[in-house]
Amino acid sequence: MYLCTMNGPSVIYCIVRKKWVEKTPEEEVRQEIIRHLHIVGGFPLHLMTCEYPVRYLEANCRADLVVHDRNGKPLLIAEFKAPEVPVDEKTVEQLRKYNAQILAPCLLISNGTRTYFWKYDRDERAYKQLGEILSFEELL
Numbered sequence: 108m109y110l111c112t113m114n115g116p117s118v119i120y121c122i123v124r125k126k127w128v129e130k131t132p133e134e135e136v137r138q139e140i141i142r143h144l145h146i147v148g149g150f151p152l153h154l155m156t157c158e159y160p161v162r163y164l165e166a167n168c169r170a171d172l173v174v175h176d177r178n179g180k181p182l183l184i185a186e187f188k189a190p191e192v193p194v195d196e197k198t199v200e201q202l203r204k205y206n207a208q209i210l211a212p213c214l215l216i217s218n219g220t221r222t223y224f225w226k227y228d229r230d231e232r233a234y235k236q237l238g239e240i241l242s243f244e245e246l247l
Contacts, residue, residue, distance in 0.1 A: 123155045123172075132189030136219040137171055140185065143240070150174055150243040159184075161205045170205045172215075174243075182246055185215040194221050213246055 117130040123141055128134060137157070144150040159173035172185040186202045188194060194216050202214055212227040214234060225234040226241065 121157060123152055123157050132191070132219075133171075133187050136187045136189065136217055137185075139219060140187065140215070140217050140222070141172065144174070144243075148240060148242045154182075159209070161208050168205060170209065173209060173211065176247060181209045181211040183213040183215060184209050184211040185217070188216075188218040190219040192218055194218050194223060213241075215240065 118127040119130040119134055119138055120126070121128050121134075121138060121141075122145070141152075141155065144155075145152055154175045154177070156173045156175070157171065159170040161168045161170050170184050171187045172183075173181050174183040174185075176182040184202065184206050186198060186205070188198060192198075198216055202216055206214060214223075214225040216223045222240070223236060224240045225236050226246070227233070228235045
């Protein structure tokens, strides 16, 4: 993990945005999951977008991470929380609201200590929770 302190707040390098950003517990979780997706899962960095704009009702919100497929269609949407923030129904509902606009077939939530992954099952017409994050190729 690339960390730096420069006469003020600590910063962390975002490998997707290719810039230094404020180091918060939530950002550390985001960067750890991005590295995992890229290195372990083979997700291309150029298909990832941090702070993806989502229009929900009258508010402008941002999904923490959206990964697109090779055709530019959303493949995965992720929400990150700080380790001390529990992943609960409120967090899942936030992700569902964002995904009502994005329509990604895969969902991910992590607070760094707990990570949950769902994939849409076309036969059951519902999201199914899986025990592990599938690779990029498995999701295509």
